[in-house]
Amino acid sequence: MKIARNPKDIHQPVAPYVHQIEVTGPQRWLMKLALENIRKNLESANMEIQDLTKITLYLVGEINVDQRKQIMNDFLGDHLPCMTLLYVVALAAPSLKVEVDAWACKEM
Numbered sequence: 001m002k003i004a005r006n007p008k009d010i011h012q013p014v015a016p017y018v019h020q021i022e023v024t025g026p027q028r029w030l031m032k033l034a035l036e037n038i039r040k041n042l043e044s045a046n047m048e049i050q051d052l053t054k055i056t057l058y059l060v061g062e063i064n065v066d067q068r069k070q071i072m073n074d075f076l077g078d079h080l081p082c083m084t085l086l087y088v089v090a091l092a093a094p095s096l097k098v099e100v101d102a103w104a105c106k107e108m
Helices: 030-044 065-076
Strands: 002-005 020-023 052-060 082-088 098-104
Touching: 030 052, 030 065, 030 098
Parallel strands: 052 082
Antiparallel strands: 002 020, 052 098
């Protein structure tokens, strides 16, 4: 569940946004969706997570460190590819907040 709030002690928003959103209960995070798309791409190429060699995460804004680690641990399991995390000002469109660049290699 998402609860939007504008605390009384903070100035009212000057554009269409809220100052905070509390998230409770089970959620589906965008980063998880991006990683599932990678899994589907790997599967369509007859590859698996263990074939990933390099992952670069581009994030607009901070994602809770503990959540990010848990999401990546759930996705990768015990596989350890090279990884880079970059915080960027923007991506190709204003609505995009996560970009994942993944490289995979499988021996023939």
